[in-house]
Amino acid sequence: MTARVPYAGNPLDAFVERMTRDLARRVSRRSFLGNVGALLFTTGVPLLPVARGAAPTAARPEAAADPGDPQTCEYWRHCAIDGFLCACCGGSIQSCPPGTEASAITWVGTCHNPADGHDYIVSYNDCCGKSQCGRCLCNRNEGDKPLYMPFKSNDYNWCAGSKVGIAYHCSTARVVGVAK
Amino acid sequence: MKRGALCAAVFAITCSAIALQLRAGQAAVLTPPVQANYMLNCMGCHLADGSGAAGKVPSVRDSMLILSRSTAGRRYLVQVPGAALSPLSDLELAQVLSWMVRNLSARTVASDFTDFTAAEVADYRRAPLVNVRERRAQLLAVAADRAAR
Numbered sequence: 001m002t003a004r005v006p007y008a009g010n011p012l013d014a015f016v017e018r019m020t021r022d023l024a025r026r027v028s029r030r031s032f033l034g035n036v037g038a039l040l041f042t043t044g045v046p047l048l049p050v051a052r053g054a055a056p057t058a059a060r061p062e063a064a065a066d067p068g069d070p071q072t073c074e075y076w077r078h079c080a081i082d083g084f085l086c087a088c089c090g091g092s093i094q095s096c097p098p099g100t101e102a103s104a105i106t107w108v109g110t111c112h113n114p115a116d117g118h119d120y121i122v123s124y125n126d127c128c129g130k131s132q133c134g135r136c137l138c139n140r141n142e143g144d145k146p147l148y149m150p151f152k153s154n155d156y157n158w159c160a161g162s163k164v165g166i167a168y169h170c171s172t173a174r175v176v177g178v179a180k
Numbered sequence: 181m182k183r184g185a186l187c188a189a190v191f192a193i194t195c196s197a198i199a200l201q202l203r204a205g206q207a208a209v210l211t212p213p214v215q216a217n218y219m220l221n222c223m224g225c226h227l228a229d230g231s232g233a234a235g236k237v238p239s240v241r242d243s244m245l246i247l248s249r250s251t252a253g254r255r256y257l258v259q260v261p262g263a264a265l266s267p268l269s270d271l272e273l274a275q276v277l278s279w280m281v282r283n284l285s286a287r288t289v290a291s292d293f294t295d296f297t298a299a300e301v302a303d304y305r306r307a308p309l310v311n312v313r314e315r316r317a318q319l320l321a322v323a324a325d326r327a328a329r
Contacts, residue, residue: 105233108224118208121219152267161225161233176228177211177219 067115073138075173077122079111080142082154083171086127088136094174096127102172103128105161107154109143110179121177124154129164214272214279221266222276230284238316241286246323248281248293253319258301259309260316270305271298 023032068075070087077093078085090097102125110119145152159166211219219228226232230240247253257277258264268276274296282289309315 104227105225105237108220110220116208118210120208121211121216123219123224149265149267161236176223177216178208179211179216179220 065115066113070173071136073136073140076113077111077120077173077175078138079140080109080122080144080154081124081171081173082139082141082144083124083126083137083168084133085136085138086133086170086172089127089133089170091127091170091172094172096125096172097130097133097170100127100129100169101162101164102126103158103160103162106158107150107152107156108176109152109154111142111173119179120175121179123174123176124158125172125174126158126162127169127172128159128162129167130169131167133170214275215283217268217272217276218279221268222262222280225262226284230280240280240284243316243320244277244281245285245287245289245293247319248277248296250319250323253323254296254300255304256309256315256319258296258304259307260312261309264305264309269298270301273305274298274301277301 027035070077070093071085072078073081073085075093086095086097087093091100096102104125106123106125108121108123111122112119141154143152144154147153147155150156157166157168159168225237226240227237230244232239244257247257258273263273263277266273278295281293
């Protein structure tokens with residue numbers, strides 16, 4: 001019967017074992033715990049939801065390319081919207097609030113981003129299946145056409161094309177392309 | 181302890197820098213004009229992949245390729261209200277129709293497919309199409325019958 005040599009066949013295991021034993025010889029347990037605590041504290045604090053929630057809008061990293069507050073009607077992507085802003089209703093600029101479903105069919109327009117001068121193609125998908133949100137009504141209608149031009153009119157209830165019924169809750173504004 | 185805290189701080193700063201760089205690197209890439217015209221005039225109902233909404237908006241993923249093989253089918257594609265009444269010029273509409281056949285069809289487009297032209301669109305577009313659903317079903321039935329022979 002031969003003596004069993006731990007990790008003899010795996011260089012990676014041997015390397016990790018050597019490093020661990022070396023660390024254990026040099027560093028005390030209390031020092032190790034202190035370092036781990038410092039690492040977790042330094043990396044963890046910026047991820048806390050409180051810190052992100054309290055950050056002012058102007059300090060958002062993407063603010064330079066995407067200026068404005070999605071919870072306001074003046075936000076550039078809302079140039080042709082007619083409805084309640086999903087960002088105020090538990091959803092976001094591009095996602096529906098819980099309990100609602102996005103209507104696949106929608107109307108599409110362009111909005112000018114003042115930050116980079118491009119005209120972005122924006123899809124205004126309605127979120128359906130619950131009664132009206134009632135918050136942040138926005139009715140800017142830039143580029144809106146009468147009902148007899150359905151593909152350019154935002155007065156339709158696009159929830160007619162959803163699978164959860166025609167109850168309209170709010171509207172998203174999703175960037176799907178760059179026109180010019 | 182001090183060295184550990186310093187390492188942790190360097191690690192956190194590096195992660196933040198990468199995150200900021202990723203966000204800043206998102207430069208605007210222009211959508212090709214023909215595709216942009218599809219997005220602005222057709223995609224709202226036919227969706228990005230042309231699949232539409234069952235029972236409400238017909239899918240173009242199979243039908244456009246079939247219809248574009250016959251003169252009657254090509255006339256239908258130009259005269260269907262969403263196309264004929266769009267604000268696109270004859271040339272732009274011809275380009276969008278050709279783009280749709282080539283990019284939204286579920287099957288491979290044959291090498292002998294003929295692109296729509298502005299003259300062809302101008303020729304068909306002015307005559308109104310009234311019975312849209314019936315005409316579509318009739319043309320697809322004729323095409324299926326021809327394929328079965």
